[in-house]
Amino acid sequence: MGLQGYLIVSALLFAIGTFGFMARRNAILMLISLELMFNAVNLSLVAFNAFLPPASNAGAVFALMIMAVAAAEVTVGLALVIAIIRTRQTAEVDQYADLKE
Amino acid sequence: MGAGLAVVTLRNIIHSAVAMMVCFGSLAGMYALLGAPIVAAAQVLIYLGAISVLILFAIMLTQAGDANLPAPFHRQVPIAAVISLAIAGLVGWAVIQTDWPAAAEAAAAAVEDIATAIFTEFALPFEIISLLLLVAIIGAIYLARRPEEDERAN
Numbered sequence: 001m002g003l004q005g006y007l008i009v010s011a012l013l014f015a016i017g018t019f020g021f022m023a024r025r026n027a028i029l030m031l032i033s034l035e036l037m038f039n040a041v042n043l044s045l046v047a048f049n050a051f052l053p054p055a056s057n058a059g060a061v062f063a064l065m066i067m068a069v070a071a072a073e074v075t076v077g078l079a080l081v082i083a084i085i086r087t088r089q090t091a092e093v094d095q096y097a098d099l100k101e
Numbered sequence: 102m103g104a105g106l107a108v109v110t111l112r113n114i115i116h117s118a119v120a121m122m123v124c125f126g127s128l129a130g131m132y133a134l135l136g137a138p139i140v141a142a143a144q145v146l147i148y149l150g151a152i153s154v155l156i157l158f159a160i161m162l163t164q165a166g167d168a169n170l171p172a173p174f175h176r177q178v179p180i181a182a183v184i185s186l187a188i189a190g191l192v193g194w195a196v197i198q199t200d201w202p203a204a205a206e207a208a209a210a211a212v213e214d215i216a217t218a219i220f221t222e223f224a225l226p227f228e229i230i231s232l233l234l235l236v237a238i239i240g241a242i243y244l245a246r247r248p249e250e251d252e253r254a255n
Contacts, residue, residue, distance in 0.1 A: 006131070007196040013124075015189035022181035028159055032121050035152065039128050042140075050135040057215050060137050061223050064215075067147050068230045072237035074152050078159045079244035085163045 006047035014040035027081045031074060038070045115160055122153045139212050 013036055020033030042063045049059025125148040132141035219227055 004196055006135070008193055009131075011189055011192035011196065014192070015185040018188055019181050019185035022184065023178045028156065028163070029117060032118065032156060035121070035148070036124070039125065039148070042144075043128060043131060046132055046135050046137050046140055050137065057218050058223075060140050060215050061218050063137075063140050064143055064219070065223075065226060065230055067143055068234060071147055071151060072234050074155060075237050075241045076244070078155055079241040082159060082162060083244050 003047055003051040006051075007044055010040045010044040010047070013037075013043065027084070028078070031077050031081065034077075035070060035074065038066060042066055115157075118153070118156055118160055121156070122149060125149050125153065139215050 017033045017036030017040060020036065021030050024030055024033065045059040045063045045066070047059075049057060049063075125144065129141045129144040129149070132138075132144055
C-alpha cells in the first residue's frame with residue numbers, strides 16, 4: 001500500500017469523524033468522533049513523513065504533539081461533559097438548548 | 102476503517118467505544134508499518150491506554166442504565182452525510198489526481214532522530230505542550246470538583 005492508500009484511508013476516517021460529530025446526539029460520542037478526526041490527521045502526517053522524507057522527521061514530531069494536545073483536549077472535554085451531565089441528567093446535546101441566552 | 106464506521110453508527114455507546122479502541126489499535130499497526138515505531142508506541146500508550154479508559158469511565162459514570170436508548174442520530178443526518186461525503190470525495194479526488202513523487206519505500210524514522218528533533222528544533226513547542234498539559238490538568242480538576250465539597254471547604 002503506497003502513500004495514496006494511506007491518504008485515502010485518512011480521508012475516509014476524517015469524513016467518518018465529521019459525520020459522527022454532526023450526526024450523533026450523545027456528547028461523549030461527539031468527543032469520540034473528534035478523536036477519530038485527530039487520528040486521521042495524524043495518519044496522513046506520518047504517511048507524508050514516511051514517504052516524502054525531507055529532513056528532521058517533522059511529521060512524526062507533529063503527530064506526537066497532536067497526540068499530547070488530544071489528550072489535554074479529551075481530559076477537559078470529558079470533565080465539562082460530566083459536569084454538564086451532572087446538572088442536566090442527560091447526555092443528549094439537543095437538551096442543552098437552554099444554555100443559550 | 103470498518104471499526105471507524107461502527108463507531109459512529111452503533112446504537113449502544115459502549116459498543117461504539119470498543120469499536121473506537123479497535124480503530125485506534127489498527128492505526129497503531131499502520132504507524133508501525135509506516136516505520137514510525139515511536140508514534141505507534143505513543144498511540145498505544147496514549148489512545149489505547151489513557152483516552153479509551155477515560156472515555157469508558159465517563160460512559161460508565163454517566164449512563165445509569167440503558168433501559169430506553171433514545172434514537173442515536175440527530176435529525177440533521179442527511180446534511181451531515183452530504184457534508185462528510187463531500188469531504189471524502191474532494192480529498193480523495195485530490196489525492197488521486199496529484200502526482201506523488203515515486204517514493205515506493207516507506208523510510209523508517211529512527212528514534213534517535215525524532216528525539217533530537219524534539220529537543221532541538223521543536224524545543225519551544227515541546228515546552229508549550231507541557232504547559233498546556235498542566236493547564237488541562239488544573240482545569241479538569243476544577244471542573245470535576247463536586248459543588249458540595251467546596252461548600253464544605255468554605
